[in-house]
Amino acid sequence: xxxxxxxxxxxxxxxxxxxxxxxxxxxxxxxxxxxxxxxxxxxxxxxxxxxxxxxxxxxxxxxxxxxxxxxxxxxxxxxxxxxxxxxxxxxxxxxxxxxxxxxxxxxxxxxxxxxxxxxxxxxxxxxxxxxxxxxxxxxxxxxxxxxxxxxxxxxxxxxxxxxxxxxxxxxxxxxxxxxxxxxxxxxxxxxxxxxxxxxxxxxxxxxxxxxxxxxxxxxxxxxxxxxxxxxxxxxxxxxxxxxxxxxxxxxxxxxxxxxxxxxxxxxxxxxxxxxxxxxxxxx
Amino acid sequence: xxxxxxxxxxxxxxxxxxxxxxxxxxxxxxxxxxxxxxxxxxxxxxxxxxxxxxxxxxxxxxxxxxxxxxxxxxxxxxxxxxxxxxxxxxxxxxxxxxxxxxxxxxxxxxxxxxxxxxxxxxxxxxxxxxxxxxxxxxxxxxxxxxxxxxxxxxxxxxxxxxxxxxxxxxxxxxxxxxxxxxxxxxxxxxxxxxxxxxxxxxxxxxxxxxxxxxxxxxxxxxxxxxxxxxxxxxxxxxxxxxxxxxxxxxxxxxxxxxxxxxxxxxxxxxxxxxxxxxxxxxxxxxxxxxxxxxxxxxxxxxxxxxxxxxxxxxxxxxxxxxxxxxxxxxxxxxxxxxxxxxxxxxxxxxxxxxxxxxxxxx
Numbered sequence: 001x002x003x004x005x006x007x008x009x010x011x012x013x014x015x016x017x018x019x020x021x022x023x024x025x026x027x028x029x030x031x032x033x034x035x036x037x038x039x040x041x042x043x044x045x046x047x048x049x050x051x052x053x054x055x056x057x058x059x060x061x062x063x064x065x066x067x068x069x070x071x072x073x074x075x076x077x078x079x080x081x082x083x084x085x086x087x088x089x090x091x092x093x094x095x096x097x098x099x100x101x102x103x104x105x106x107x108x109x110x111x112x113x114x115x116x117x118x119x120x121x122x123x124x125x126x127x128x129x130x131x132x133x134x135x136x137x138x139x140x141x142x143x144x145x146x147x148x149x150x151x152x153x154x155x156x157x158x159x160x161x162x163x164x165x166x167x168x169x170x171x172x173x174x175x176x177x178x179x180x181x182x183x184x185x186x187x188x189x190x191x192x193x194x195x196x197x198x199x200x201x202x203x204x205x206x207x208x209x210x211x212x213x214x215x216x217x218x219x220x221x222x223x224x225x226x227x228x229x230x231x232x233x234x235x236x237x238x239x240x241x242x243x244x245x246x247x248x249x250x251x252x253x254x255x256x257x258x259x260x261x262x263x264x265x266x267x268x269x270x271x272x273x274x275x276x277x278x279x280x281x282x283x
Numbered sequence: 284x285x286x287x288x289x290x291x292x293x294x295x296x297x298x299x300x301x302x303x304x305x306x307x308x309x310x311x312x313x314x315x316x317x318x319x320x321x322x323x324x325x326x327x328x329x330x331x332x333x334x335x336x337x338x339x340x341x342x343x344x345x346x347x348x349x350x351x352x353x354x355x356x357x358x359x360x361x362x363x364x365x366x367x368x369x370x371x372x373x374x375x376x377x378x379x380x381x382x383x384x385x386x387x388x389x390x391x392x393x394x395x396x397x398x399x400x401x402x403x404x405x406x407x408x409x410x411x412x413x414x415x416x417x418x419x420x421x422x423x424x425x426x427x428x429x430x431x432x433x434x435x436x437x438x439x440x441x442x443x444x445x446x447x448x449x450x451x452x453x454x455x456x457x458x459x460x461x462x463x464x465x466x467x468x469x470x471x472x473x474x475x476x477x478x479x480x481x482x483x484x485x486x487x488x489x490x491x492x493x494x495x496x497x498x499x500x501x502x503x504x505x506x507x508x509x510x511x512x513x514x515x516x517x518x519x520x521x522x523x524x525x526x527x528x529x530x531x532x533x534x535x536x537x538x539x540x541x542x543x544x545x546x547x548x549x550x551x552x553x554x555x556x557x558x559x560x561x562x563x564x565x566x567x568x569x570x571x572x573x574x575x576x577x578x579x580x581x582x583x584x585x586x587x588x589x590x591x592x593x594x595x596x597x598x599x600x601x602x603x604x605x606x607x608x609x610x611x612x613x614x615x616x617x618x619x620x621x622x623x624x625x626x627x628x629x630x631x632x633x634x635x636x637x638x639x640x641x642x643x644x645x
Binding site for chain 2: 004008010033034035036037038039040042043044045047067068069072073074075076077078081104105106123134135136161162163165167168169184185186187188206208209232233234247248249250264
């Protein structure tokens with residue numbers, strides 16, 4: 001792969017993406033259209049995140065990729081290898097040691113710090129998309145700050161089910177202006193979006209949009225006074241590291257209904273196990 | 284006891300090795316060469332070039348070989364390669380009136396200046412499996428004759444002399460570039476045609492077909508369909524003039540559509556246009572029909588809510604690389620989202636008073 005430029009994309013393309021990122025950082029939560037390129041992996045498999053990562057990576061960076069919170073899921077492996085080959089950057093699975101973290105569907109459990117960049121892969125950047133399929137309409141709704149439809153949807157959920165029936169990709173409002181899709185992270189992760197010291201960048205390749213949250217941006221999950229936002233998770237401790245406060249995957253372990261709950265963030269879980277924490281299912 | 288799934292990396296490598304083996308197939312059967320694909324599966328090569336937006340028969344043939352004949356996968360390979368290529372500049376518009384036609388038919392006139400040339404077409408073949416091909420593919424040489432004239436005028440030009448067809452005024456505006464700018468609505472005709480030229484053949488065909496069946500019917504006649512070679516010229520700033528940089532084969536379709544007139548336009552024939560790399564006539568005709576359907580607004584027609592009239596619907600869903608990527612991504616793990624849905628559904632069921640079937644042992 002030595003024939004390709006550092007981090008695969010040519011410098012002009014990276015410049016174009018960086019401009020979109022800077023615009024996104026200047027208008028937190030606003031979806032900036034950008035001329036997304038065809039990447040050597042399919043649309044929908046993280047091409048937006050990959051292009052954003054390619055544009056922000058420098059040779060000194062240490063790169064971490066997670067999918068579903070795990071470093072060893074196949075697509076995370078594939079994207080990590082892509083940048084090992086095309087950028088030759090150091091990689092890590094340790095959240096604290098990474099300078100750039102590309103993620104799909106999770107925010108790491110460990111607090112991020114200043115100087116870190118979290119890059120989200122975004123399938124559908126438009127939080128209003130399933131209420132209004134037309135891009136021309138939704139852009140108008142954002143510019144007019146016309147979010148009534150979203151509140152009506154959430155209200156209808158409550159009147160029908162007693163709860164807001166959105167468990168992931170739960171919409172947020174950024175600095176009291178733009179309603180933003182946080183990508184399909186579980187709503188458990190939503191509070192971590194707010195006031196983070198890290199830079200958070202969102203890339204949607206197929207939909208050709210980039211948006212961003214600069215450090216210490218106020219991000220609130222949409223809710224109602226009498227139905228406050230509830231970042232729920234499975235009500236269990238991790239079976240391997242006994243953590244009570246991490247997001248858990250449910251794993252089916254036999255065909256008799258047996259299951260266990262384990263941290264979805266593999267780095268977090270391993271670090272805890274190494275520190276001597278032991279869950280009830282640990283060997 | 285659950286063991287965390289490790290070894291994704293090895294699994295990927297092994298899967299790729301297996302894929303390579305399957306691609307090759309039975310090694311006692313002779314391997315397919317790239318020139319064989321280029322020469323003998325030329326229509327597949329054309330489709331890959333057209334939807335891959337890169338005119339290179341050898342690379343397209345290679346992509347077909349690598350993709351085991353999955354043409355969308357081959358198109359994807361070409362697109363991903365294409366996007367890495369440097370841009371030296373833009374060619375001048377090709378002049379299809381100067382095409383060396385292999386095929387040129389008009390459905391609107393029995394005979395036209397330049398003649399009807401059937402060319403190498405499946406039309407009028409009886410679709411009977413030719414079992415002889417299974418044994419022996421050798422063919423006798425087809426009869427030949429000198430091409431009658433160099434310049435073959437466009438059929439729509441004859442209608443234009445009578446003022447029966449809408450004008451297609453010359454326009455030197457540099458079109459927007461779909462591959463260098465994000466697709467944004469509203470899309471002008473140049474941009475729509477650009478998107479349609481690389482749109483999935485199946486999608487374009489179905490959209491066009493839907494107009495024929497009454498979803499925004501626009502009464503299309505194939506005014507002219509021509510396939511042949513055109514010269515590509517490019518201005519070289521250092522030289523100060525344009526030079527030929529090569530020849531490409533294209534298929535061009537101009538439809539003539541009945542039009543009863545609208546609030547803004549008099550009754551006249553209107554146009555739909557299709558232009559695609561290679562011999563790809565199904566695609567070119569489909570493109571022309573969809574182009575015409577998308578022009579409802581500028582012609583002052585009614586929007587009848589047909590899918591083919593809806594530029595946003597057509598353009599955002601016509602690209603098979605975008606579509607297949609997003610469709611197939613649902614194979615990727617979604618445990619986290621699914622887990623949050625599980626919790627939600629359990630909670631909603633609890634609230635609705637549903638009794639769990641059986642408390643699972645944990």
